Amino acid sequence: MTSTVWITLGQVGLLLAALALVHAPFGAYMARVYASPRHTRAERAWYRLVRVDPDAEQRWSTYLFSLLGFSLASVLLLYGLGRLQEHLPGSLGLPGLDPDGAWNTAVSFTTNTNWQWYSGEAAAGHLLQMAGLAVQNFVSAAVGMAVAIALVRGFARSGTDARVGNFWADLTRGVVRILLPIAAVAALVLVANGVVQSLDPHTAITTVEGGTQHALGGPVASQEAIKELGTNGGGFFNANSAHPLENPNPLTNLLEIFLLLVIPFSLPRTFGLMVGDRRQGWAVLGVMAGLWAVAVGLTTWAELAGPGAAPAAAGAAMEGKETRFGLAASALFAASTTGTSTGAVNAMHDSLTAPGGGVVLFTMLLGEVAPGGVGAGLYGMLVLAIVAVFVAGLMVGRTPEYLGKKIGRGEITLVALYVLTTPAVVLVGSALAAVLPAGLDGIQDAGPHGLSEVLYAFASAGNNNGSAFAGLTVSTPFYNTLLGLAMLIGRFVPIALVLALAGRLAAQRAVPASAGTLPTHRPLFVGLVGAVALVVVGLTFVPVLSLGPVVESLS
Amino acid sequence: MTPTSTPPTASTGAAASSTLVALGRHAGAGLRMLVAFTLLLGLAYPLAVTGVAQIAFPWRAAGSLLTSDGARTTERSQAVGSALVGQGFEGAEWFHPRPSAAGDGYDTLASGGSHLGPQNADLAATVAARREQVAAEEGVGLADVPADAVTASGSGLDPHVSPQYAALQVPRVAAARGLDPAVVRDLVAAHTAGRPLGVLGDPRVNVLELNLALERLE
Secondary structure, three states, X not given: OHHHHHHHHHHHHHHHHHHHHHHHHHHHHHHHHHHOOOOOHHHHHHHHHHOOOOOOOEEHHHHHHHHHHHHHHHHHHHHHHHHOHHHOOOOOXXXXXXXXXXXXXXXHHHOOOOOOOOOHHHHOOHHHHHHHHHHHHHHHHHHXXXXXXXXXXXXXXXXXXXXXXXXXXXXXXXXXXXXXXXXXXXXHHHHXXXXXXXXXXOEEEEOOOOOEEEEOOOEHHHHHHHHHHOOOOOOOOOOHHHOOOOOOOHHHHHHHHHHHHHHHHHHHHHHHHHOOOHHHHHHHHHHHHHHHHHHHHHHHHHHHHOOOHHHHHHOOOOOOOOXXXXXXXXXXXXXXXHHOOOOOOOOOHHHOOHHHXXXXXXXXXXXXXXXXXXXXXXXXXXXHHHHHHHHHHHHHOOOOEEOOEEOOHHHHHHHHHHHHHHHHHHHHHHHHHHHOHHHHOOOOOOOHHHHHHHHHHHHHHHOOOOOOOOOOOOOOHHHXXXXXXXXXXXXXXXXXXXXXXXXXXXXXXXXXXXXXXXOOOOHHHHHHHHXXXXXXHHHHXXXXXXXXXXXXXXX | XXXXXXXXXXOHHHHHHHHHHHHHHHHHHHHHHHHHHHHHHHHHHHHHHHHHHHHHOHHHHOOOEEOOOOOEEOOHHHOOEEOOXXXXXXXXXOOOOOOOOOOOOOOXXXXXXXXXXXXXHHHHHHHHHHHHHHHHHHOOOHHHOOHHHOOOOOOOOOOEEOHHHHXXXXXXXXXXXXXXXXXXXXXXXXXXXXXXXHXXXXXXXXXXXXXXXXXXXX
């Protein structure tokens, strides 16, 4: 047992050491990427080619329109690629997607959710994967980072006319200066370890005992790398990162966890540098890391302990888990993928123990801030920080301020709407599915686990995570349509609110800190923000969590 | 929402239509950029990675295929499977893999797990039945059957079993092949992988590679 503990701590230690090593240089690099006034020669040619002006500072509303216009084009193109798959080259002879399926997938990949109702190897040809899904893996991630940077600029700027940057430049730089170089290197490391990278179709071969199995092909490694790095999570194959050709050994497993955490955990540094006070970045990082560490600890404990009828019958909670990873590496992946809005899985979450499944569900319900998706985690956490200074301001009767910006009625209204949006989507969606026949039809396990399956689906869609309690049958028009709406609202309403907030903050003049200003870099504030996150989620979701995972854990 | 950024409009109808026009204009620019990104990220990037991978790691890029002699190949017509992908073995002379929920078992076109929850009564019953079956096959007590022998993996294509489950199968395989159990045990040890860096993942035995090595013994 002691050796199990050491091994568990050892893998977390290796991961943390790698993340700590790159935190400062990578965070500083990203700050330079977004702050630099200079374009590379290739970028200038690129902007000329697509005829956009990368130097025009945009007001928040223009920035939002550019973002929405780009996302609208993305949804339409992806919908078209899905519907017309059979007529395009590289389809492997697979048919086009149904209208509801194509809609769901188009929204899913544009919103950085990567919820998958389909099985990759059986429904998506190589062209749809490469030219459709993998492209969105890059650009949807860069969109999230752009929004976070726009909000940070709102804090960093003072007395402007609500200008927060240029969306086209932020998008392009996020892709070509940050995501693409790292993904290319990571993809080759993955191939070196056995992840497939070819354009071959899936062809039948005869196995040793004379049976038939299909040898698999496809541009898997190139997609796997950005799937983790961009906290997307849409697997090339149905089994996602549990598939041995996506995640062949314990080393690639650690690399994939590192990739999905590295941008979310480094962006606080970028934030600290851009607002001119690195301590503020440490505080944000502290809240993220604290929540993540608790989630990892609890999930690991639950999976190692293995409570429940099925794990007890088997002797360990190995249902849905791979031998090469074992319990601890599966738990670490599960907590990290749900904490980052990635949604890739190296073990099947529906078969996690009841407390383990409850913890990863709760981690998503936190609003994806532990440490959250690329960009989305940072702006989500900054919103929570504003709630925290507001609560503290109420307690001492002062106008709250954060980073020199007053949090007045307009600001807190936007923040309150942000905090309410996702829970509303999750609860209304779950409630509809729990009462309508079309929703109830999809449930595999009756009773509390069935409710957990439905709640998990809408929590995953509304928070743009994309992982699933996959016992729920979601490849129906009902779930495809409703979950598509949940993803769309859960992504773009918060983004609109954050950009509006960024505009208001950028227009404000910064006020100098006074003796009455709450310091927002001390451990006290870190604890306060963490408590706000837990209380907000707790109050919102305790009733439904009690009926699902809690009842299940107690039975 | 902010007075500084919304221009005054005559009516909400006019505002809505001008909003739509603006969105359309931005969507046009968005579409141009998206097409350019599709060429860069959807074609150039994966094709470049494929090209480099095919030159630098041809065998792995093609799926780590093995011939019946256990040799590496990139020719699918000569392959009996992938070193990284589990396949079904049922005869007494083979080491058996874990139960699989991928299609009818180890179907690579239907990867995935059972997705059955921890309190699912059917799953608990299935696990208990598998335990009895494995115990009877290997001639051991129920308590000696390890967890991986009675649970389906996440991918349904798990290429490995635990060293405990492999050890359990040694007497049966040795008897079926008329081999000295010690020889088979050595072969299992030679095909057992430990934890990289001492702490990552779990120890494991590759079933396909082990079975192909068994064939070469004779």
